[in-house]
């Protein structure tokens with residue numbers, strides 16, 4: 001009975017930790033998972049100096065990260081198990097999409 005309570009407490013701590021993960025601090029890495037044709041989480045809020053790492057967790061699709069509105073070139077296409085990353089220094093709102101799949105969109109919000 002006591003073990004059951006301890007295990008449930010640990011589960012709560014782990015759940016809180018996972019929920020807070022996208023709120024990374026400067027110099028840290030925030031991860032965006034790509035799965036089933038979606039960027040997860042779709043909206044990520046970070047502090048300046050944070051690196052965002054997009055990880056392709058698909059079975060077979062390849063994707064890219066394309067900050068089209070900023071006029072930047074599309075990232076290389078990356079395959080399952082591969083990733084791509086970018087560090088954000090300046091506060092602002094950075095919308096992006098996937099190169100080959102324009103319906104896949106996400107936003108990185110950088111604020112102090």
Ligand SMILES: [Cu+2]
Pocket residue numbers: 037062063064098099100101104
């Ligand atoms: Cu894609």
